[in-house]
Amino acid sequence: MLSKKTKYAINALVYIAKNKHEQPISVSKISEEQNIPLKFLESILTELKNARILNSKKGKYGGYSLNGTTEEIHMAQVLRLFDGAIALLPCVTYRFYERCEECIDEETCGIRQIAMEIRNETVKRLKAATLEDIIEREKILKK
Amino acid sequence: MLSKKTKYAINALVYIAKNKHEQPISVSKISEEQNIPLKFLESILTELKNARILNSKKGKYGGYSLNGTTEEIHMAQVLRLFDGAIALLPCVTYRFYERCEECIDEETCGIRQIAMEIRNETVKRLKAATLEDIIEREKILKK
DNA sequence: TTATACCCTACTAATTTGGTAGGAATAATA
DNA sequence: TATTATTCCTACCAAATTAGTAGGGTATAA
Structure with a gap:
């Protein structure tokens, strides 16, 4: 499950992407429009900024804007940033590798292979889920 | 990520499946062979029994045995039993449906559609991952 | 210079995870 | 029938994670 x-984060990013003509957008605006607790959202956007997914501008009329195009930013990035590894097992992740303590032989572990196949498929789809793709899907669904 | x-549970099931000629198998045997804390494993096997995935036999020379063939028992069942929903969003699960509180319109939510596609693919693969399949994969990997 | 924003450091309550402890009930066998 | 090996049942617990809140400090445009 995705964490809140x-x-x-994804909802905020999609919102910013949809309103790119009026950037930067303030935290309070996003908070109101997207139903997200203000202070919590503040910390989320700070993390997105530190990860260079967003740009920020301080002071009056400041706010956040995308750092990159809507085709470059995708769900896999966001998910890894906040929830860590995407895979079902720590031993099949690339960035967050860890051995399963209870595992007797990683090389011949049957569920490891299955977890790897699922991860590959999932990551592929999450990378394809760019902001552009999400917005496009919503347009089609609205018809 | 799968919980411990x-x-x-999966390791225990695979172990029982591999040793089906000497059933029932006691918790202590599985605990030793599979590196799983005894008391914790006890509670896990009780849950598997309550879910009718295992049979139990009380008293001396008692223990657990599979309730069903190795082709019938698969990872999706076990995962749902212990970790709940498989999907990334509560609004795309069949058995554990819940609305996302923050969601503005479920019908036109772009990430919902993506989550649904990922869930379908993942569930398909987890259902194909029967005990038989896991054991077969391990045999191939050992060569 | 003032109002409007982001930035930073703490704190916290509730839930989940990964167990442990102790004994009662049951069944095989000597 | 006593012993022993096993499952079954209830209760407890510590650490980590999640989902926030509180309270200012700091930068900048008008």
């Missing part, structure tokens, strides 16, 4: 943090 | 409970 991840869901909030 | 789920991993322990």
Whole structure:
């Protein structure tokens, strides 16, 4: 399951992407429009900024804007940032590798292979889920 | 990520399946062979019994045996039992449906559609991952 | 210079995870 | 029938994670 943090982050990013003509957008605006607790959202956007997914501008009329195009930013990035590894097992992740303590032989572990196949498929789809793709899907669904 | 409970459960099931000629098998035997804390494993096997995935036999020379063939028992069942929903969002699960509180319109939510596609693919693969399949994969990997 | 924003450091309550402890009930066998 | 090996049942618990809140400090445009 995605954490609320991840869901909030994606919703905020999609919102910013949809309103790119009026950037930067303030936290309070996003908070109101997207139903996200203000202070919590503040910390989320700070993390997105530190990860260079967003740009920020301080002071009056400041706010956040995308750092990159809507085709470059995708769900896999956001998910890894807030929820960590995407895979079902720590031993099949690339960035967050860890051995399963209870595992007797990683090389011949049957569920490891299955977890790897699922991860590959999932990551492929999450990378394809760019902001552009999400917005496009919503347009089609609205018809 | 799979919880330890789920991993322990799968390892125990695979172990029981591999040794089906000497059933029933006691918790202590599985605990030793599979590196799983005894008391914790006890509670896991009780849950598997309550879910009718295992049979139990009380008293001396008692223990657990599979309730069903190795082709019938698969990872999706076990995962749902211990970790709940498989999907990334509560609004795309069949058995554990819940609305996302923050969601503005479920019908036109772009990430919902993506989550649904990922769930379908993942469930398909987890259902194909029967005990038989896991054991077969391990045989091939050992060569 | 003032109002509007982001930035930073703490704190916290509730839930989940990964167990442990102790004994009662049951069944095989000597 | 006593012993022993096993499952079954209830209760407890510590650590980690999640989903926030509180309270200012700091930068900047008008």
